[in-house]
Amino acid sequence: MMVNQKAHTGMPVVPNLEDFDKRSGGAFERLIFSHRKLVLFSCLFMTLVMGFFAAKLDVNASFERMIPVNNPYIQNYLQYKSELPGLGNTIRVVVSNKQGDIYDPEYLKTLEEVNDTLYLIPGIDRSWMRSLWMPIVRWREVTENGITGGAVMPSDYDGTESSIQSLKRNVDRAGLRGSLVASDESSSMIVAPLLDRNPNTGEPLDYGEFSQELENKIRSYESEKIGIHIVGFSKLVGDLIDGLQAVMLFFAVSVVIAALFVYLYTRCLRSTILLVSIAVIGVVWLLGLMQILGYSLDPYSILVPFLIFAIGLSHGTQKMNGVLQDIGRGTHKYVAARYTFRRLFLTGLTALLTNIVGFAVLAIIDIPVIRDLAITTSIGVFLLIFTKLILIPVSLSYIGVSKKAARIAIEKEKSDSQSSTWLGRVWAGLDKFTDRKFAIGAIFASVLITAISSVIMMDLKIGDLDPGAPELRPDSRYNLDNAYINENYGLSSDQFAVIMKTDPDGCRFYEPLKAMDKLAWQLRQTSGVQATDSLAERVRLMTSGMAEGSTKWFTISRDQAITNAAVDAAMISSPGVTNQDCSVTPLIAYLTDHKADTLTRVLNEVQGFAAENNTSQDAERPVEFLLAAGNAGIEAATNIEVRKGIVIMYFAVYGATALLCLLTFRSFGRAIRATVVAMVPLIMTTIICKALMVGLGIGLKVATLPVIAVGVGVGVDYALYLLGVQVAVQARGESLTVAYRRSLDFTGRVVALIGLTMAAGVVTWAWSPIKFQADMGILLTFMFLWNMIGALILIPALSHFLLNDSENLKPESGSVGASDSPGAADTSSQSHQKAVTQTSRMVVAD
Structure with a gap:
């Protein structure tokens, strides 16, 4: 028979299924639970299908998807990309002689083999590949007869001492030390631009496969005598993809830790396995759908699967907690599942919709990889509506929880209510934040911490803060290779290219060349610039060479015939110095590094120069200096987009979150105040997180x-679950203290559990070989914990000033505590006991 007393949820205890009115509840609830087997079969079928497609998901990255393709600077690069070889996505292979210099027949033979092997790897743009063995690399010399030159590698090279001496002279005459030859001549470099697509398959270049080719075919030449050093975007991505195996291991560790924490909380093995399994199912659905929609998983979006798992676990644990408490009070498992669905579906749906909108607005940032992450994460969270809000309650209606676990949960709650356990004392301590004295103290401390963090975060830099590849550890093979190249080569691989655009043959005239020469001089005076290379500088050299090397002629001549001859000579000796019709001419600045400050200085210098010297198309000699090409120039444009997009993203994320919070709390006046209470901890967490990034040296x-x-998306879940219960109880006439205590009893434990579980899961990432994953692990650990602590402390403190008006509300008929005055609710042990034994029902349960 139905027990007349009401459970802590405000709903009748129904020990026998026959006593439950299955027609109760909303239409959607009845539809779901009337077709439970169909729901389970559909989810099983979906899991099998999505698992099949998930197994076929590619792991790759694209150079162009990492850059803001609609940024005007990047548009300039893409427009003239085919005419700017080597100024975008390139690979650099350095072959070193550990026991001597490059003028060793055995070394040169190995270098030739490496060169030929690299030449044949699919994806190499062979026409612009440069090395000592490529005829495109030429020398030039001024003689009494004018300028002569030829390929650096002698056409009759045969390994004899005389041919090696010829090579040595040609290297000197070509001025290759510091660029293609190390300053100490112990190594030489092969520079190879990459194609966007594999010419054999027509598919986008697979960087993971390309990196493996480099390891298997190029790195294999490494020996006691020969050293191989490889850098470039494709190799970096390849190393990150290789590191994904370790990432997957850390993901598995996170799942195990989550399962352990949930089990220690519930002490129910079968429901823990169910909860974690369904959380993993949500990830499988997402990965399968990504493959169907044509997405790939790249090293920068590896956060998405864990994020979906974590959000799913958070919502799932709330559902299981509700079922656990109902069963512990004697309610049948089927009825308990329906009660939980009835109470938490709307709040869970609102929280998930908030997550979806919060992640979707990341698409505002005009970088394809971020846009893909925004879309795929939003899709993943949308899938959780089915796996977490529907599948978990339906599954629990069949398996329920063990009687032992239910009994332990009730006993634990009773002991906590009497503050006889450490957790009970913690809950009692949190209750105090509803009092004015403690509320003022908590708010003051929060304001102080936020103010200090606001000052610190002003030093947050946009972009990289370290040389090499900050995504990898400083002692990684890639960064060691990069350090070797920087140490042994005078010109770094960080190239910032400015495009000079003129009319056809416009680069031959004095005015454009003089302007280019002036910009090159200004850049050389800029901190962080090692050297520059441009057509203007080569024209100076050629003009001098045609005048028997006289330094008086080391200039750009106003005589058009002389300048034409100098330009022609430069184009022959240095292919790529300008395009065929002399209308697109790059000026390359070699930077000491690609740190944010260096890029900003160079960018500002070029922007200022372009504003003063660009002329209109109506001018006699129109000239435009356009940004930007080169890996450093592209990164500078990306930093601009991040700087611009982050502000828009904040407004969009917080605006969307605030709007959905307003819709959650129905009374307009109370909704505004409740939204403020929910949003303040989130904003505070963001500010402190940025200060932490400054402290950790993360850009x-x-x-x-x-x-x-992620911090906003996960943090809002905590606030919505806590405030949802609190506001509902206050609306029935209870005091803030009683309402908040019921919120703690009903959802607070799970909020604390999930915060600790997710933090414990991601903190292990700090030991990942991929540094940016380690950085994310540290930041996420902080955000999960701080969001949880902020919600548990600041929600009652802020509620004291913004939501402490329950005395002005008329309690609903039959609501508990209707006869208790607010003051009594704060002090009476009887009222306090009610707060424990009668936790609130959600608004949707009324």
Whole structure:
């Protein structure tokens, strides 16, 4: 028979299924639970299908998807990309002689083999590949007869001493030390631009496969005598993809830790396995759908599967907690599942919709990889509506929880209510934050911490803060290779290219060349610039060479015939110095590094120069200096987009979150105040997180940008679950203290559990071989914990001033505590006991 007393949820205890009115509840609830087997079969079928497609998901990255393709600077690069060989996505292979210099027949033979092997790897743009063995690399010399030259590698090279001496002279005459030859002549470099697509398959170049080719075919030449050093975007991505195996291991560790924490909380093995399994199912659905929609998983979006798992686990644990408490009070498992669905579906749906919108607005940032992350994460969270809000309650209606676990949960709650356990004392301590004295103290401390963090975060840099590849550990093979190249080569691989655009043959005239020469001089005076290379500088050299090397002629001549001859000579000796019709001419600045400050200085210098010297198309000699090409120039444009997009993203994320919070709390006046209470901890967490990034030396860039949105997306769940119960209880006439205590009893434990579980899962990432994953692990650990602590402390403190008006509300008929005055609710042990034994029902349960 139905027990007349009401459970802590405000709903009747129904020990026998026959006593439950299956026609009760909303239409959607009845539809779901009337077709439970169909729901389970559909989810099983979906899991099998999505698992099949998930197994076929590619792991890759695209150079162009990492850059803001609609940025005007990047548009300039893409427009003239075919005419700017080597100024975008290139690979650099350095072959070193550990026991001597490059003028060793055995070394040169190995270098030739490496060169030929690299030449044949699919994806190499062979026409612009440069090395000592490529005829495109030429020398030039001024003689009494004018300028002569030829290929650096002698056409009759045969390994004899005389041919090696010829090579040595040609290297000197070509001025290759510091560029293609190391300053100490112990190694030489092969520079190979990459194609966007594999010419054999027509598919986008697979960087993971390409990197393996480099390891298997190029790195294999490494020996006691020969050293191989490889750098470039494709190799970096390849190393990150290789590191994904370790990432998957850490993901598995996170799942195990989550399962352990949930089990220690519930002490129910079967429901723990169910909860974790369904959380993993949500990830499988997402990966399968990504493959169907044509997405690939790249090293920068590896956060998405864990994020979906974590959000799913958070919502799932709330559902299981509700079922656990109902069964512990004697309710049948089927009825308990329906009660939980009835109470938490709307709040869970609102929280998930908030997550979807919060992540979707990341698409505002005009970087394809971020846009893909925004879309795929939003899709993944949408799938959780089915796996977490529907599948978990339906599954629990069949398996329920063990009687032992239910009994332990009730006993634990009773002991906590009497503050006889450490957790009970913690809950009692949190209750105090509803009092004015403690509320003022908590708010003051929060304001102080936020103010200090606001000052610190002003030093947050956009972009990289370290040389090499900050995504990898400083002692990684890639960064060691990069350090070797920087140490042994005078010109770094960080190239910032400015495009001079003129009319056809416009680069031959004095005015454009003089302007280019002036910009090159200004850049050489800029901190962080090692050297420059441009047509203007080569024209100076050629003009001097045609005048028997006289330094008086080391200039750009106003005599058009002389300048034409100098330009022709430069184009022959240095292919790529300008395009065929002399209308697109790059000026390359070699930077000491690609740190944010260096890029900003160079960018500002070029922008200022272009504003003063660009002329209109109506001018006699129109000239435009356009940004930007080269890996450093492209990164500078990306930093601009991140800087611009982060502000828009904040407004969009917080605006969307605030709007959905307003819709959650129905009374307009109360909704505004409740939204403020929910949003303040989130904003505070973002500010402190940025200050933490400054302290850890982490820049804000493509790899770290999603972490901010994750903090908001996960943090709002905590606030909605806590406030949902609190506001509902207050609306029935209870005091703030009683309402908040019921919120703690009903959802607070799970909020604390999930915060600790997710933090414990991601903190292990700090030991990942991929540094940016380690950075994300540290930042996410902080955000999960701080969001949880902020919600548990600041929600009652802020509620004291913004939501402490229950005395002005008329309690609903039959609501508990209707006869208790607010003051009594704060002090009476009887009222306090009610707060424990009668936790609130959600608004949707009324």
